[in-house]
Amino acid sequence: MIRRSLCLLxxxxxxxxxxxFSNTMGDNMVLQQAPASAQVWGLAxxxxxxxxxxLQQAGGATEQEIETTTISETGIIIWKVAxxxxxxxxxxYSVTATLEGNSSVTAKNILFGDVYICSxxxxxxxxxxxxxxxxxxxxxxxNFPNVRLYTAAEDYSSVEKQQLWKVQLPWSVASSAxxxxxxxxxxxxxxxxxxxxxxxxxxYPIGLIATTWGGTPIKxxxxxxxxxxxxxxxxxxxxxxxxxxxxxxxxxxxNPNKDSCLWNAMIVPFLRTNIKGAIWYxxxxxxxxxxxxxxxxxxxxxxxxxxxxxxxxxNTSSLFPFGFVQISTWGDHNNxxxxxxxxxxxxxxxxxxxxxxxxxxxxxxMPAVFMATGVDLGDPTSPFGxxxxxxxxxxxxxxxxxALNVAYGQDxxxxxxxxxxxxxxxxxIEITFTNISSSLQVKNSMGFEVRDATNTQEWGWTYVTxxxxxxxxxxxxxxxxxxxxxxxxxxxNWYQAPCTPAVGPYGCAIYDQDSMLPAIPFRFKL
Numbered sequence: 214m215i216r217r218s219l220c221l222l223x224x225x226x227x228x229x230x231x232x233x234f235s236n237t238m239g240d241n242m243v244l245q246q247a248p249a250s251a252q253v254w255g256l257a258x259x260x261x262x263x264x265x266x267x268l269q270q271a272g273g274a275t276e277q278e279i280e281t282t283t284i285s286e287t288g289i290i291i292w293k294v295a296x297x298x299x300x301x302x303x304x305x306y307s308v309t310a311t312l313e314g315n316s317s318v319t320a321k322n323i324l325f326g327d328v329y330i331c332s333x334x335x336x337x338x339x340x341x342x343x344x345x346x347x348x349x350x351x352x353x354x355x356n357f358p359n360v361r362l363y364t365a366a367e368d369y370s371s372v373e374k375q376q377l378w379k380v381q382l383p384w385s386v387a388s389s390a391x392x393x394x395x396x397x398x399x400x401x402x403x404x405x406x407x408x409x410x411x412x413x414x415x416x417y418p419i420g421l422i423a424t425t426w427g428g429t430p431i432k433x434x435x436x437x438x439x440x441x442x443x444x445x446x447x448x449x450x451x452x453x454x455x456x457x458x459x460x461x462x463x464x465x466x467x468n469p470n471k472d473s474c475l476w477n478a479m480i481v482p483f484l485r486t487n488i489k490g491a492i493w494y495x496x497x498x499x500x501x502x503x504x505x506x507x508x509x510x511x512x513x514x515x516x517x518x519x520x521x522x523x524x525x526x527x528n529t530s531s532l533f534p535f536g537f538v539q540i541s542t543w544g545d546h547n548n549x550x551x552x553x554x555x556x557x558x559x560x561x562x563x564x565x566x567x568x569x570x571x572x573x574x575x576x577x578x579m580p581a582v583f584m585a586t587g588v589d590l591g592d593p594t595s596p597f598g599x600x601x602x603x604x605x606x607x608x609x610x611x612x613x614x615x616a617l618n619v620a621y622g623q624d625x626x627x628x629x630x631x632x633x634x635x636x637x638x639x640x641x642i643e644i645t646f647t648n649i650s651s652s653l654q655v656k657n658s659m660g661f662e663v664r665d666a667t668n669t670q671e672w673g674w675t676y677v678t679x680x681x682x683x684x685x686x687x688x689x690x691x692x693x694x695x696x697x698x699x700x701x702x703x704x705x706n707w708y709q710a711p712c713t714p715a716v717g718p719y720g721c722a723i724y725d726q727d728s729m730l731p732a733i734p735f736r737f738k739l
Contacts, residue, residue, distance in 0.1 A: 232257050232312045236377050237482055239320050242384040243361045243420025245487035246325045247298030252527045253308055254293035254485050257283040263313040264292040271305040289375050301326045301417035303359055326418030328488045331404030333495030335427030336601060341392050343597055344402045344605040351393035360387040360412050364399040365424040369474035373481045402605040403494055410613035424479045426469050430498040433475040435515045440472055443510035445503050484526035490534035490620055496563045497540055497600055505559035508566030513578045534620035536583045536612055539564050542591035542710040543600035550662055551672040551708045558671045560709040564734055572735060573631050583619035585611030589712045589721040589731045604718055626650050629730030630723060635737040640693045642703055652686035654726040660706040661691055666699040681722060704736035
């Protein structure tokens with residue numbers, strides 16, 4: 214039976230009607246650079262009033278002046294303008310909006326650059342203060358004044374809201390104070406390291422908007438249109454049983470897991486903001502039936518819907534770059550195979566679903582999408598629960614390199630080896646890989662399983678215990694276990710906690726030799 218659930222509780226909406234900027238904007242913000250026409254908007258108390266909006270470079274003359282009129286849109290009275298495109302630079306600007314009758318508001322210290330949305334559950338919410346080398350990382354933030362930060366407060370709603378209920382961190386210049394706001398507060402480690410890396414490589418301003426809530430499933434971040442396209446069978450309110458360290462369970466803020474609740478309250482308010490792209494770290498809460506098997510439908514549909522809605526509201530590119538982290542490991546780190554159904558298998562299903570059930574991204578259902586895998590960066594001793602690895606610098610280096618390639622067209626190697634074909638020769642399985650910078654590296658023999666024709670389940674496969682060898686720079690060989698009389702399928706890292714992270718990161722079997730990027734989990738029929 215298909216079920217849908219609604220948020221019945223919502224926080225009190227932000228006050229509307231006073232002439233001002235939207236609470237998603239303000240001093241210190243970054244506006245999206247050319248070729249976009251950066252949009253600025255705010256609230257008003259009456260339809261039909263004249264508003265003059267000026268853009269002025271610091272210490273200089275007015276560069277642009279636009280006349281507009283207040284209108285009623287999506288249930289509120291607003292004013293909005295789109296500036297002529299301005300190229301990224303370190304030059305500071307101010308924006309002043311003046312209502313007829315001389316009431317005016319000004320936002321200062323504004324930069325033009327690239328703006329990114331950073332969203333998802335607790336591994337995106339996980340802050341710099343919680344990552345490895347936190348003290349030094351927080352202190353180093355003072356060196357990046359042209360990275361600007363913003364964090365939305367947690368909120369959920371059964372209807373689309375045009376304003377945030379509350380802002381946790383208003384637009385701020387990157388600093389040790391703005392980055393080091395405490396555990397589960399601000400600033401998101403993945404978001405920060407991603408933006409910092411881009412700023413270093415691109416040498417122009419980066420704006421980062423963190424809007425996250427721990428322990429939440431993808432359906433909460435998706436509109437009703439996405440849920441109609443990808444309906445769930447069974448109880449869609451059942452999410453994975455995650456460790457108690459999930460933030461919303463700690464804070465007692467209620468359950469935000471209902472359909473579209475976080476889309477309504479924590480994504481919709483940003484739709485009028487032009488963005489360059491988005492990054493996403495989520496999926497752990499979906500590692501449970503019936504959510505896991507639906508992820509391959511939900512995730513591409515959510516990306517497409519976000520793109521379409523941003524394009525309508527702010528003229529952001531309808532194919533804006535979208536990056537994500539393939540979820541890491543947690544649970545039984547001594548397990549070599551799944552002996553039954555449930556979270557062990559469902560985690561692997563979600564990882565594959567993050568690719569739209571393809572072997573890589575971008576692909577035909579997920580264009581302009583880039584990924585960093587976290588499968589070899591487990592952290593079983595994390596004080597925040599093993600579901601929250603502290604290796605955020607490492608996974609975000611992979612993610613920002615992927616962005617440089619996919620979003621900026623730079624020649625950067627960013628994705629590890631991808632299994633492209635498999636053959637069975639007697640009792641030997643040969644697997645060939647593409648996307649290799651020079652040669653494969655076989656570090657160990659862990660992670661491979663073979664299914665016998667007598668087994669029709671997703672679990673109970675036979676673990677390969679013999680050595681895995683490199684046949685050539687692009688091919689590996691492994692022996693079919695003697696207990697498997699009719700091998701029909703092979704897979705790699707297809708369970709919850711592969712790569713024995715108890716001995717540290719980078720513990721998977723197959724890597725690109727030069728970059729030390731791991732092979733992406735895969736399965737093939739023989």
